[in-house]
Every structure is written in C-alpha cells, then in structure tokens.
Amino acid sequence: MNMMAQRVRYRRAQVCITAVLWCALSVVPAAADETTVRVQESAAQPPTGRYAMALPLHPTGPAKTATTQTLDVVKVRAMHRLYCAGCHQLDGSGVPASGVPDxxxxxxxxxxxxxxxxxxxxxPGARNSQITDAELAALTNWQLREFSPTTLPPDFKPYTAEEVSGYRANPPLDVTAVRGAIAAGFPKPP
Incomplete structure (x- = not known):
C-alpha cells in the first residue's frame, strides 16, 4: 500500500472515530431529573457537511467557551468507557498487579x-485526557459516586471546571510517590 492510500485510510478511520464519539456524547437529551449532573459544557457545535471531515480526532486550539448545561449520566458513562475503562476496566477494578489502581x-x-x-x-490519565475541564469534573464526580460512594466524606463537594483547570496546570513530578504518600493516610481495611 502506498503512502497516499495509507493516509486516506487513516483519515477515514479518524473521521469515523470522530463521528462515533460525537454521536455517543450527543444523542441522549439531558433530562432535568436525578439522572443528570450539572456541569459547564462547550456551546460549540461541530462543523457539518464536507468540512466535517477536516475535524481533528482530538480538539485543539484555545479553550472552549463554556455555558451552563447538563451533562447526562449516559454521556458521562460513555466518557468513562472511552477515556478510563481501557486501564481501569468498566467496573473500576483496574489491574493492580500492573500498577493500575482499583x-x-x-x-x-x-x-x-x-x-x-x-x-x-x-x-496522568485524567490530566492528559482530551476532554474539557468541565467534562473531566463531571466524569470524576460520577466515578466517585459510582465506584466509591461509601468512602466519600459527608462534606464532599463536587469538582468544578475551574478547580479542575487549576489542578491540571500543576501536575506532580513523581506520581507514584505522591499517590503512595496520600494512600498511606487511608484507613486500613478491617
């Protein structure tokens, strides 16, 4: 296969993945009930027509303008599948033997x-994910309630997009050491 054919196949795959991701995250209307999570979400709409094929797989450029909308739990679960489950598994069990925490x-x-x-x-998986700060806040809030509701402190405050933005800008130098130091303070299991 020549180089041009490889580029065409890659571009077609990229466009298909982009279309699937867009559909997975936008087909379910957000309902105003207990199954939704309040977040800041981008108001930008994807290009359509022939220019839709020029979409990059991951967003680039300046930060998106945010408006208040609801992000449905179905969309958050789809983000978990796309961005987290590859390592942490669908059920959040991880692969502790390989260094992926439960x-x-x-x-x-x-x-x-x-x-x-x-x-x-x-x-690293959260900080480097190609989702907005608002989406990461909603995803993390959902994961906390889905995988660890009994260990949440009574005064738990959900993450906000602004808070996530600040944390993403200041990553730790030694992730393993920082996690170990934090986990050392966890209550011991009975």
Missing part, C-alpha cells in the same frame, strides 16, 4: 485531603 471503595478517601483531591485530577 477505583472501587478507594476514590472517596482521596477527597479527605486537599492533596488527595488534587491528585485525582493530576493523575
């Missing part, structure tokens, strides 16, 4: 200290 029953403990709260956003 989210179940542990995430809430991170909310007990400012360093732990920051770490959940600063972990």
């Amino acid at each position: 989210m179940r029953g542990t995430l809430g403990h991170f909310q007990r200290t400012p360093a732990g709260r920051a770490f959940l956003i600063q972990a």
Whole structure:
C-alpha cells in the first residue's frame, strides 16, 4: 500500500472515530431529573457537511467557551468507557498487579485531603485526557459516586471546571510517590 492510500485510510478511520464519539456524547437529551449532573459544557457545535471531515480526532486550539448545561449520566458513562475503562476496566477494578489502581471503595478517601483531591485530577490519565475541564469534573464526580460512594466524606463537594483547570496546570513530578504518600493516610481495611 502506498503512502497516499495509507493516509486516506487513516483519515477515514479518524473521521469515523470522530463521528462515533460525537454521536455517543450527543444523542441522549439531558433530562432535568436525578439522572443528570450539572456541569459547564462547550456551546460549540461541530462543523457539518464536507468540512466535517477536516475535524481533528482530538480538539485543539484555545479553550472552549463554556455555558451552563447538563451533562447526562449516559454521556458521562460513555466518557468513562472511552477515556478510563481501557486501564481501569468498566467496573473500576483496574489491574493492580500492573500498577493500575482499583477505583472501587478507594476514590472517596482521596477527597479527605486537599492533596488527595488534587491528585485525582493530576493523575496522568485524567490530566492528559482530551476532554474539557468541565467534562473531566463531571466524569470524576460520577466515578466517585459510582465506584466509591461509601468512602466519600459527608462534606464532599463536587469538582468544578475551574478547580479542575487549576489542578491540571500543576501536575506532580513523581506520581507514584505522591499517590503512595496520600494512600498511606487511608484507613486500613478491617
């Protein structure tokens, strides 16, 4: 296969993936009930027609303008599948033997200290994900309630897009050491 044919196949795959992701995150209307999460979400609409094929796989350029909308739980679950489940598994069990931590029953403990709260956003998979700060806030809030509701402190405050933006801008130099230090303060299992 020559170089031009490879580029065409790659571009077609990229366009298909972009279309699937856009559909997965936009087909379900947000309802104003207990199944929705309040977030700041981009108001920008994707290009259509022949220029839609020029979409990059991941957004680039300046930060998107945010407006208040609801992000449906179905969309947040789709983001978990797309951005987290590859390592942490669909059920949040991770692969501890390979260094991918189990989210179940542990995430809430991170909310007990400012360093732990920051770490959940600063972990490489979260910090480097190609989603907006508002989407990462909604995703992390959902994961906390889905995988670790019993360990959340009673005064838990959901993440905001502004808070996520600040944490993403200041990553730790040694992720493993920081996680170990934070986890050392977790209550011991019975």
